[in-house]
Amino acid sequence: MATADDDGRRRSRWTRLAVPVLTGTAMILIVSAIGYSATTGTGRSSPPVLPSAAAPVCDQPPTLALVRPGGGPITFPQVSYAIDHSGGRPRIDLAGSYQGVIDEGKRVAVIVRGEPGSYDSAAGGHPGEGRFYYQREIQVDEQAGCWTALSLSPALSLSPAYHGPDGPLWHIYLVLVPADFAVTSVSARGHVEDAVFGSLEVLADFLVGG
Known part of the structure; x- marks a missing residue:
């Protein structure tokens, strides 16, 4: 129990x-x-x-260009322009952002071609000549990723010369060139031979004016 x-x-x-x-x-x-x-x-x-890398903010003219990339080590995500007709002949300002590194001994130059199928507004109209003309090298701000090419004068690319207050279409090329290109490959009037232009690396191109 x-x-x-x-x-x-x-x-x-x-x-x-x-x-x-x-x-x-x-x-x-x-x-x-x-x-x-x-x-x-x-x-x-x-x-x-993580925040993505901020795109460069650059001071730019008011009109955005439609850029066609050409490949190569430098790209131009955005290009803007302004045309000043106040002096009787047009002056074009270009600016934008860029990505990549310009190698030592190289430059990026602006070359302009007046489109043959377009005309200025002078009596009878002067057509684009269809030849290539060197303008200048772009100025770059490596830290900001920005560039400018100011006060371009594309009148020589018209035949026989620009007279009207409004312009034709200009085809503008940003090309990679040797540092001595302006001395060795450009004529006194700024003309670049077709064969010389064909040997250059086009980084981007776009139309301006019209």
Whole structure:
């Protein structure tokens, strides 16, 4: 027959067994809850999104050109221009952003061609001559990723000369040239032979005017 002492001993034994079991079970439930939270995203903060590199902000003329990339080590994501007709002959300002590195001993030059199928607004109209004329090298700000080519004078690319207040279409090329290009490959009037132009690496081209 069981006595009160026997009941007390059994309860004590069950208590000693139950406490570690319950403690272990609680730990398992806590670990499981943490694992579930990690897999479902509950209570987990998202990793920070790294900002993308900011595009260069450059001072630019008001009219955006439609640029056709030509390939090569330098690209021109954006080109803008302005045409000043106040002096009787047009002056063109170009500016924009660029990406890449201009190698030592190289320059980026502006070459202009008056489109033969377009005319100025003078009586009878002077058509684009269809020849290539060197203008100048672009000026670059390497830190900002910006460039300019100001006060270009494309009138020589018309035949016989520009007279009207409005211009034809000018095809403008940004080309990679040797540093001595203006001395060795350009005539006194700025003309660049077709064969010479054909040997150059065109980085970008676009139309201006019209």
